Amino acid sequence: MKFAAACLAVSVALAAAAPAFANNQTNLKRAARFDDVTPSETIARSRTDAADIAASVPGAGAVLLEALRYRGRNAKQLGLPTQLWCADFMNLVLRKAGGKGTHSRAARSFLSFGKKLDSPRVGAIVIFRRGGPNNGHVGIVRGTDGAGNLVVISGNHGNKVQESKYPKTRVLGYVMPPQYVLDDIANAARAEARAEALGR
16 A cells, blocks of 8 residues: 555656756757757958957958948048949058059959959958849958848948948859068058057
């Protein structure tokens, strides 16, 4: 009789614990889905983050930071033509960072500038289709959103330099500036840092 009562008590306790155990197992399985998931893109959340990420390619960080410096400015403030000036802005950024651009006003001129990339990378130049077969838009990748669309710094977006989201379906290509341009930019940054250090 005592044995039967003990068995009944254990059965009742197990029955009461079963839903909690099942819920715990379900929660563990849900959490485990994300155990080995690494984001394919690092999204920069600040100028400093963007520089750190782009610093893996010498010179790319300087290009991105140079572009960020002009957010909110229009073509007139930058001394650029006021029509179709995204490529002019890209060339200005490269020049100000210490390198050379394409010397062309065509956004698509950047398709053959430097090393082609298969996917977006922070600090890379991205070229988009826009309108007709010869038209385009160019800017610098700052990151991606959750759907893989590009977060880009570019000129002539709403007649200003802006950080904006562009659909990945419009991408024509990604390029990293040629190595000699990246080297020039890195050398310019080092020279500026030395000059600042000596001036202190």
